[in-house]
Amino acid sequence: MSLTNKDKLYSVIQQAVIDELQTKQLTLKNxxxxxxxxSISARHVHLEKKHADILFGFNHRFEKFKDISQPGQYSCVEQVTLIGSKNEIEKVRVVAPLRKQTQVEISMTDARKLGVSPPVRHSGDLKDSAPIKIVGPKGSVDLKEGCIVADxxxxxxxxxxxxxxxxxxxxxxxxxxxxxxxxxxxxxxxxxxxxxxxxxxxxxxxxxxxxxxxxxxxxxx
CATH class of the missing domain: 2.40.40.20 (Barwin-like endoglucanases)
Structure with a gap:
């Protein structure tokens, strides 16, 4: 690395350290x-492509209902029904865009009504989470895991x-x-x-x- 490039790198690092220190000083004051x-998250479902095709038809284009707080994410006009061992809950909104793995997020109150036992988890941490059935206008999906109460x-x-x-x-x-x-x-x-x-x-x-x-x-x- 040339001296000029080293000087530029040192300058960038130095400025980053200064900016961070200034930020932390401001934090300490405030x-x-x-x-x-x-924001309050009501029960909702994130779908993977395979399950979206089953529930709503192949390559269905989901319609935005409203934006939510995270950039690029929105709740959809489309809704599904959740079915557990005791009961069902209708009109549960899909949240887009599609994900790598289907995830159902409910509250503990919802879980008792449905008769399911979801763990409290981070979004995306679905290994050994609760099974649940999802019903859409075109078909249904029986998840072996994927239902959680979000932390x-x-x-x-x-x-x-x-x-x-x-x-x-x-x-x-x-x-x-x-x-x-x-x-x-x-x-x-x-x-x-x-x-x-x-x-x-x-x-x-x-x-x-x-x-x-x-x-x-x-x-x-």
Whole structure:
């Protein structure tokens, strides 16, 4: 490497260190007023291509119902029915785009109604998760695994993570005000350059703490 190239590299590294230190200093000054927006995730289904073809027909084009908080993701007009050993739940929305593996996300209340026993997991962690049946307008799919209760989590970009001084998969606490307020424990930090800052909780957690989905909640370490 030439001296000129080395100088350029050192300059880039030096600036990156300075930027990070400045960010951390700003974080230390503002660590008492760090708030994150929150969204409430109702039951929904992510589909892989093979299962989408079975449920809705070959190469079905899903219609957007509305955007959700994460870039490029949206809930669809299309809906399915979930069937467990005890009961069924109709009108469960599909969330697009398609994924590598079909995933069903429900609450503990939904699980009791359906008669299934899903584990609490990160999205995508589906090994040995609960079986469930999905019924669409064109056919049905019997999943051997794929049904979970999503853990409480906060999506962050790397820049957000620096500002909040947290690391990927770190567990944090969230303070909630209001008549049913309290401290929500075991909230997982999830960091990616594909993420927008947003906390996701399910309907059970929202109801338990009186969260409407319009608040900004305080992050505690």
């Amino acid at each position: 660590n008492e007023t760090q708030f994150v927006p929150v 409480r989590h906060i999506h962050m970009s790397p820049k957000d993570a620096l500002a909040f001084n947290v690391s990927n998969h770190q567990k944090v606490k969230i303070e909630i005000n209001g008549q049913k307020g309290g401290i929500m424990y075991n909230v997982t930090i999830r960091i990616s350059d594909r993420y927008a800052l947003d906390m996701h909780i399910d309907t059970d957690d929202a109801n338990a703490f009186g969260v409407s989905g319009k608040e900004k909640l305080k992050l505690l370490k």
